[in-house]
Amino acid sequence: MAQADWRAQLDADVETHVAELLELLHIPSISTDPAHKADVLAAANWVADRLRRAGVPTVKLAEVEGGHPSVIGRWEVSPDQPTLLIYGHYDVQPAEPLELWESPPFEPAIREGRIYARGSSDMKGNLLTAIQGVEAVAKAFGGKPPINVAFIFEGEEEIGSPSFTQIIRENRDLLRADAVISADGGQYGPETPSLTVAFKGLGGCQVNLTTANSDLHSGMYGASVPNAVQAMVQLAATFHDADGRVQVAGFYDKVKDLTAEDRAEIARAEFDEEEFKRDLGLDELWGEAGWTPRERIWGRPTLDLNGIWGGFQGEGTKTVTPNQAHLKITCRLVPDQDPQEIVELIRKHVEAHRPPGATVEVVSARGSAKPYVVDRNNEVYKAAGRVLKELFGVEPVLERAGGTIPATGIFKDELGLETIGFAWSQPGSGAHAPNEWYRLEDFTRGRTGGALLIEELAR
């Protein structure tokens, strides 16, 4: 039986496979830093080589001029078989602040069953397990997998995937598939599997506010002229009421409220509010009244003030009446909110609440993402659920992501494909923080999970 074969193969290869991960983690593929451009390319070539070594017959790098390449692969075995597209990224976040790392971020160290390195959890570990799983199954099935498998690993996920849509469009043929699994993500907990059934959307803007034609002396003018910082805080304070509800007219109009069924499903996921607060050093939570913290994070839209600045920010005092202030806003959106429409509503709100004597400008952010909900009738979604149950011995939690993976919307819009999260990282594994880690246990489980899914889809 094939399964016994690939399980034995994975067991035999475990040391080699871990060594491969350490090798990939040594490459500082920091996409945001031009000084690491050659490292990002080195990581792309490493991944492409690994696909070739796994037996994938078609492997290429695809890039938009000036960007980092995506690694694309396709293992076509039969037009009668379904095709699974595996998505991930090989770029990583910067490692700063370096002084907080217990071992250097690009010199992976194994301590107490965990690999510590930048990119271990997000997501070189998950990326490699996906390739190794397919490879093992292919070997067990006589040199090629029982279904068609395609791969796309981008190098710009950590900088907002600016080239991704164009690369997808230019490589439709190689990416034909029935569904996507995203290896970017993780599980609900060490012993609790989860399936992500929804991702929030994202839209944003910057509000620029100007009063006089220059900064002014607060003694000579301040008592009688509008102050841009004062005007901005008055304006910014209008976005929420005391109960944390967004006050932008129309903001909730298209929101499909969580149903009683949704709320029951969310309540089934374990959540310890006291521990949550303790971990974050908070004595109180905050958010829209009428919903539990978990419901808000998973299923309620937000308007978030990400940054503010204006006037004097140095040491000591400066008696200036500032003439400019700025505010960064992003919104996490749920079905059926549309990011462009929401930014327009914010624009109208800002104009309606323009403080006396101020001029206001709302500049839309470049990127945006529609909210995305997985079709639970999708065959890959159902197969992933069966595999997770087999792996963990319990039914997966149906999780909703408070965050956004722009790729999900791009796969839907460009290729008409559903994306199912299928990945192994743990909560709290420091994805964008110092001392990022990935458990050896999850590495092993990930390889098995990937192989099981291929086999399951072949049935």
Place this chain on the structure above:
Amino acid sequence: MAQADWRAQLDADVETHVAELLELLHIPSISTDPAHKADVLAAANWVADRLRRAGVPTVKLAEVEGGHPSVIGRWEVSPDQPTLLIYGHYDVQPAEPLELWESPPFEPAIREGRIYARGSSDMKGNLLTAIQGVEAVAKAFGGKPPINVAFIFEGEEEIGSPSFTQIIRENRDLLRADAVISADGGQYGPETPSLTVAFKGLGGCQVNLTTANSDLHSGMYGASVPNAVQAMVQLAATFHDADGRVQVAGFYDKVKDLTAEDRAEIARAEFDEEEFKRDLGLDELWGEAGWTPRERIWGRPTLDLNGIWGGFQGEGTKTVTPNQAHLKITCRLVPDQDPQEIVELIRKHVEAHRPPGATVEVVSARGSAKPYVVDRNNEVYKAAGRVLKELFGVEPVLERAGGTIPATGIFKDELGLETIGFAWSQPGSGAHAPNEWYRLEDFTRGRTGGALLIEELAR
């Protein structure tokens, strides 16, 4: 007659005197910039030399370790004569933004009757006219002035006079006087003299607000945790009501409201509200309801938000839930408000309005100044009024400064002396801005005014 003598002397010296001003303006005595420490010292030595050349017998530099020196001089002629102490400063503001200067800031250029240079209006012109006026009178009176004259020119006015109190304390003997005139200031307009009858006080603080123990991912946490920027704008918006009135409990308790007489006096000063708005590029003014713009600037206390910052301030978007935000506040105060008491009231306000889940901290600013009102019975005040009327041919406007000269409070507290503004700069002469200017006409008038005041006090 002595007056004819010194007037002839001033006329004869006009070219030399202007050349001296250009020489002093060449020295970039920027007190805030450590790179210019030697230039600040060079300017101090230049001023000390100029006092010696004028005939002042006692001249010294006095400094606190690590600070810039004050130039102190004393011309004692008779214990039976009154003593006038002349105050000013020889340091200047930085010249940035340099690209907005039509001629280099430290290469003084004369165009259409104005000297353009950093420090021309604030206040090397006024400083030099004061010395030249005393010198001319001394020559006319047989080699020494008819009254005792003392001088103190500090080198740290533009950085908040940190050494000034200590220097005053250590040089009380040289600074014994009957009153101070401040050469730092100006006139109401080209043909309108003014006497400054009040200065506002100043107190300030920084508010630091913290929520979680780190910045957080807005998708994974934002909907359910307090956001420091959101919390700060809610807090900062509580300082004023919609009518611009300060909402800090007790803020107005000690305010002596302007009397009907005060308001009538203020109304006599010309003020064109439309021109004021047009000059500043504003379509609307803002401030405490119930008072005219001029009354607010001259006679009403304010709470000014000078700066705010928190979270992401770069290009593009960052989906962060910030955990820190900061706010700079200063208050312009009127009698009998006390700066320390006001900062304590702000502290109580901030604690009472602490947003849910946030911790707040209020850090008092180092410097502060009490509000100061000139005693109109003071002989120097009355003499200055007579001199201004003789110079301009009209009664001086009784002006109240919206700003603060910390030295006024220090002279009052340390030496028990009244300070009367007696200076020549014009409104709008770019004191802290590019293309600062000083009129040759005011330079000439300033020398005459200084000489007239000495003569008037000798009567």
